[in-house]
Amino acid sequence: MEKDWWKHSVVYQVYPQSFKDSNADGIGDLKGIIEKLPYLATLGIDVIWLNPIYESPGVDNGYDISDYYKIDPKYGQLDDLKTLLEEAHKIGIKVILDLVVNHTSDKHRWFEESKKSQDNPYSDYYIWKDPKPDGSEPTNWGSTFGGSAWEYVPERNQYYLHCFAKEQPDLNWDNPKLREEIFQMIDWWFQFGIDGFRMDVITLISKDLNYPDAPESLPYTKSYYIGASNGPRVHEYLHELNEKVLKRYDVMTVGEAPNTNADQALRYTKPENEELNMVFHFDHMHLDYGRYGKFSDVRFKLSELKRVLSEWQDKLAEGWNSLHWSNHDQPRAVTRFGDDSVYRVESAKMLATLLHMMKGTPYIFQGEELGMKNVPFEKVEDCQDIETQYFLQLMKEKGEPESYIKESMYLKSRDNARTPFPWNGDANDGYGFSPSKPWIAYSSDNQFINAESALEDEGSVFYYYKQLIALRHQLPIIVHGDYELINESDSNVYSYLRTYENQTLLVVCSFADKPTYVDLPKELLERSGRCLIHNYPKEPSSLNVKQELQPYEAFVYLFD
Numbered sequence: 001m002e003k004d005w006w007k008h009s010v011v012y013q014v015y016p017q018s019f020k021d022s023n024a025d026g027i028g029d030l031k032g033i034i035e036k037l038p039y040l041a042t043l044g045i046d047v048i049w050l051n052p053i054y055e056s057p058g059v060d061n062g063y064d065i066s067d068y069y070k071i072d073p074k075y076g077q078l079d080d081l082k083t084l085l086e087e088a089h090k091i092g093i094k095v096i097l098d099l100v101v102n103h104t105s106d107k108h109r110w111f112e113e114s115k116k117s118q119d120n121p122y123s124d125y126y127i128w129k130d131p132k133p134d135g136s137e138p139t140n141w142g143s144t145f146g147g148s149a150w151e152y153v154p155e156r157n158q159y160y161l162h163c164f165a166k167e168q169p170d171l172n173w174d175n176p177k178l179r180e181e182i183f184q185m186i187d188w189w190f191q192f193g194i195d196g197f198r199m200d201v202i203t204l205i206s207k208d209l210n211y212p213d214a215p216e217s218l219p220y221t222k223s224y225y226i227g228a229s230n231g232p233r234v235h236e237y238l239h240e241l242n243e244k245v246l247k248r249y250d251v252m253t254v255g256e257a258p259n260t261n262a263d264q265a266l267r268y269t270k271p272e273n274e275e276l277n278m279v280f281h282f283d284h285m286h287l288d289y290g291r292y293g294k295f296s297d298v299r300f301k302l303s304e305l306k307r308v309l310s311e312w313q314d315k316l317a318e319g320w321n322s323l324h325w326s327n328h329d330q331p332r333a334v335t336r337f338g339d340d341s342v343y344r345v346e347s348a349k350m351l352a353t354l355l356h357m358m359k360g361t362p363y364i365f366q367g368e369e370l371g372m373k374n375v376p377f378e379k380v381e382d383c384q385d386i387e388t389q390y391f392l393q394l395m396k397e398k399g400e401p402e403s404y405i406k407e408s409m410y411l412k413s414r415d416n417a418r419t420p421f422p423w424n425g426d427a428n429d430g431y432g433f434s435p436s437k438p439w440i441a442y443s444s445d446n447q448f449i450n451a452e453s454a455l456e457d458e459g460s461v462f463y464y465y466k467q468l469i470a471l472r473h474q475l476p477i478i479v480h481g482d483y484e485l486i487n488e489s490d491s492n493v494y495s496y497l498r499t500y501e502n503q504t505l506l507v508v509c510s511f512a513d514k515p516t517y518v519d520l521p522k523e524l525l526e527r528s529g530r531c532l533i534h535n536y537p538k539e540p541s542s543l544n545v546k547q548e549l550q551p552y553e554a555f556v557y558l559f560d
């Protein structure tokens, strides 16, 4: 087996609930994913990441797990997952699952026992704290999905911590018995045959035992980060996991790392530290935050995007990056960072170019390869997500105008990413997703943005992604080359170089919606170069030191 295969892999994220329904209950499932493997093979991806498919009450769409060893019946059975693994492996695709071990569901057997008394075998599996002398909560931490991060349980006369919903109690990683249970479970899944894990909020597993209060000035809900992110023993625990389990398998690991800077990320991903292969950071996802945090109508600034992405490219040179524009928690990239109307196709391809030519492992969220855009839900109430519902409520209470609420929901709600995948443009056929009413509304854009039309159109965003993926597989410079930002102060164009051995790669991406110019390095143009990919039909015949660019134009040249 090839070492570090994840370095030259491209990962495709499947949101199982919304990918393909095989049994007409309106919910995507494992058999549906099996049916659509040929589509993923055509795209050329190497790895599939599945969002949680375990047994779950579904308070947070599967991120509240009640049994780690069972598949939720709405997705199928363990046998279906076995078949998916076999079928995927046959065509050279690996499958990784989501590991959610910062918290469980409150319906997990461990929690049901733990909450009964202060004295039971599971008593210390979760984080319990006495009330303050006046009976109030142990700290002022807020939960991500609203309200306090502490919930009182009379049977124990104590509060338990939940960084997310109250139905998602945080596990106590400081308890060695709990760690052993988790390690065993991880081992069990590797024995089952999966190829790795995406680890949900893994940077939150070690809490600051001083439990400091958060400054009141922190934006809504985020106060828990003060005492929960990158805690004192997180590296120790991940190293222990690596020693005891990960090391023995040829698997990939990617940690979700909210609120983690690049220096911290290097510690997680430096090979000699033996923790994780890579982490997801969110610095570029925070460039358009406003007074309610994520729910805002702020637009990112290109200068900031350059600063953030370049910092991560530079600082993780000795670790490894994950590259992403979107996921199941984020709005659609083309709406957020591109132009989803006139230049939807051009800007979706431009964004893909920028990301896929960087150093790191690229992740494609389902539908991104079609250039899917945010969903104009008819009513804000159509949004189902727990986070969206909370912010909706909060903004109403704060007296925000209806228009502002609607706009920020449209721009940021997690529901944008979760509408069913459009396999074709036929509304009467449930867009090829399901013959029944889907669990969440379809996007009205499916009629013209769907897989069938993409596959019929040589110039589609889909084939452009396919080409980018193939380039990564062919050229070591894309995997290993050093990164260097050029034209830093250009406010329209993001351009950079990659260098490896005697080669140089030039990547040019315009964020302007009108023609513009970019300065290209003279010495480079004197060398012999060829165009690898270009998002306009006609490639530039030769490059100039002052190169004209069309709206959202992007190209990549390789110089020997």
Ligand code: TEU
Binding pocket: 060, 063, 100, 144, 164, 200, 201, 256, 258, 294, 328, 329, 330, 387, 414
């Ligand atoms: O997300 C963690 C996380 O940081 C999110 O709460 C993020 O701040 C928010 O979604 C941005 O809109 C992970 C999962 O990806 C998410 O789906 C879960 O809800 C959450 O953990 C709890 O498990």
Ligand code: CA
Binding pocket: 021, 022, 023, 024, 025, 026, 027, 028, 029, 074
């Ligand atoms: Ca189904």
